[in-house]
Amino acid sequence: MSLLDIAPVIPVVVIDDPETAVPLARALVAGGLPVIEVTLRTACALDAVARIAAEVPEAVVGAGTVRTPADVTASVAAGARFLVSPGSTPRLLDAMEEGGIPFLPGAATSSEVMALAERGLTEMKFFPAEAAGGMPYLKSLGGPLPEVRFCPTGGIRLQTAPEYLALANVGCVGGTWLTPTDALAAGDYARIEKLAAEAAALR
Numbered sequence: 173m174s175l176l177d178i179a180p181v182i183p184v185v186v187i188d189d190p191e192t193a194v195p196l197a198r199a200l201v202a203g204g205l206p207v208i209e210v211t212l213r214t215a216c217a218l219d220a221v222a223r224i225a226a227e228v229p230e231a232v233v234g235a236g237t238v239r240t241p242a243d244v245t246a247s248v249a250a251g252a253r254f255l256v257s258p259g260s261t262p263r264l265l266d267a268m269e270e271g272g273i274p275f276l277p278g279a280a281t282s283s284e285v286m287a288l289a290e291r292g293l294t295e296m297k298f299f300p301a302e303a304a305g306g307m308p309y310l311k312s313l314g315g316p317l318p319e320v321r322f323c324p325t326g327g328i329r330l331q332t333a334p335e336y337l338a339l340a341n342v343g344c345v346g347g348t349w350l351t352p353t354d355a356l357a358a359g360d361y362a363r364i365e366k367l368a369a370e371a372a373a374l375r
């Protein structure tokens with residue numbers, strides 16, 4: 173099954189304290205969102221991926237903010253099951269293809285989407301979704317590029333997710349709204365599970 177079809181929302185998480193990784197992942201899975209993108213923006217991100225991969229087998233944990241071939245290698249070694257990048261470069265794409273796990277390369281314009289499609293890639297992240305034109309932009313891309321499916325991410329919230337999910341070329345959306353910084357800092361996993369459950373009910 174495609175990464176885009178497992179759940180309506182991929183939570184994008186920024187983990188500062190590796191001790192929070194496992195309870196956080198368990199809360200998201202319990203709420204109904206098993207696909208989890210851990211961004212490589214913090215020093216402990218790879219540790220967090222490894223802990224979730226080892227201790228929460230029901231989760232499908234991946235690495236986000238993958239920008240270099242070294243990020244690809246480190247993420248795969250940590251146990252990531254997929255990779256997400258904010259944009260695409262030829263070097264990064266070569267590395268992601270060699271990584272051997274599913275990946276969602278980032279694109280924001282029709283030319284970028286076409287360049288990925290030329291390589292045979294038809295599932296990608298649309299980033300930064302809201303700032304780059306949002307739902308109307310994606311709908312327009314669907315005319316000339318109907319075979320390409322997206323995970324729009326960037327600025328999307330519970331209230332705006334349904335308009336994206338209603339598009340034929342959107343499989344799921346991504347976002348950070350499921351794991352508010354204050355809830356994580358307070359260890360309020362019940363709140364995170366509730367936010368996940370609301371999002372899981374979108375489809």
Ligand SMILES: O=C(O)C(=O)C[C@H](O)[C@H](O)COP(=O)(O)O
Nearest residue numbers: 236237257258325326327347348
């Ligand atoms: O750099 C990456 O690869 C990312 O993962 C970027 C994130 O997808 C966005 O930052 C989502 O953040 P929100 O707009 O708060 O939902």
